[in-house]
Amino acid sequence: MTQPTQPKGQLLKVLGWGAASIMMYAMLLIYEQQILKWSTKGHWFFVFPIMIAFAFSFVHGHFTGEFWRSLGIRAKKSSSTQ
């Protein structure tokens, strides 16, 4: 799970995705009332929460993946089963 050596760009990747993720969460909390208003209008506005969820999963998903990798926590091997 733990790898002793880390690629040089790893830290930059974590910081980059981390900054983007923090920025998105900060925006969500700063503009929470407006965002909540739009995302709960219902009907075709259903697109709004779905798009937000996809955007967060993309940015924050990358950040969390790079975060564990930067700590040296990664998969043992490609384990095709069956």
Place this chain on the structure above:
Amino acid sequence: MDAIHFIHLDWTNGLYLFIVGFVGGLVSGFIGSGGAFVLTPAMMSLGVPGIVAVASNMCHKFPKALVGAMKRHKYGQVDIKMGLIMGTSAEVGVLVGAHYQELIKQNFGDAGSNLYVSVAFVIILGLVGGFVMRDTIKTYRSGESGDEEKPTRLSLWVQSIHIPGTMVYFPSLKTRISILFTIPLGFATGMLAATIAVGGFIGVPAQMYVLGMSSLMSSATELVIAFVMGVGGTIKFAWGGYVDIRLAMIILAGSLFGIQLGAIGTTYVKPYMIKLVMGVIMLTVLVSRAMVIPVYLSQLEIISPMTTTTMTLLKNVSFSIMILALMFGAGIILFAMLKGRREHSQQPIALKLPA
């Protein structure tokens, strides 16, 4: 539509949801589902209305499942075709399950609806959880490494049936099976998801024992099914304006950390560990739900009335056991990961010894 009450969000409840999200994500990343059942009551304990809690839970589940499925696809554990076919029939199951829920609520009120959910929990988790645990103990006692899982007689029979026009090749099975078998399994998964919020308690064991998939493949493919169901469910709730996107994204913040770690964990453990975690969680949750059945029976006046203090006590104990189930599952996962890591790091030394 009546005005929906959305809670004020502060640091304390934000942190609480983040931590519960992390633990839930860890379990989902490892066994394919099962981490989300505690989130709806967790949100409701903060004062979030039931329907908003269910909707927000659903909205965090599909992006989480997507990230988990992509991660495990990298490890070669996902059968996308199986996930999409079962996911589509699960979507129908969700709609039918939700319809039954509404009917029960209209006819028997909240207590009737809660009783139905709790009884479904106890019966299904008792049967499936008991079977999964029995299988795990059998594997453990047999002294087998558990690296290779033997297909059940039922799955061999399912794989031997040829129904023209319905046969589909699934890479995870390395054979063709009739989708007339996968459709009802997907449907049942969706029905359960609409009833107790965790379809994977049927979906994963069904893929393992009925179709003959390995536990690694089943738990990973379940994430695709959860994604398909989650998108459909979120559209349904967001159409009514019930999704609190702030809550959903805070839970997602924690759960994406957890799901990545859980997915990595699957590469370090023996396959039967997935069954063990699933069985332990299912049976502990069963106890949790069984404890509140007398409360609902009392509210429906089927048994003699209980005092408010007794009801509150039983509900609190039930919720605590539910949290304990999740923590227990997460503990086993982390322990198994650390053990797997230790064995992995010792491997080169062991290989060198004979030389």
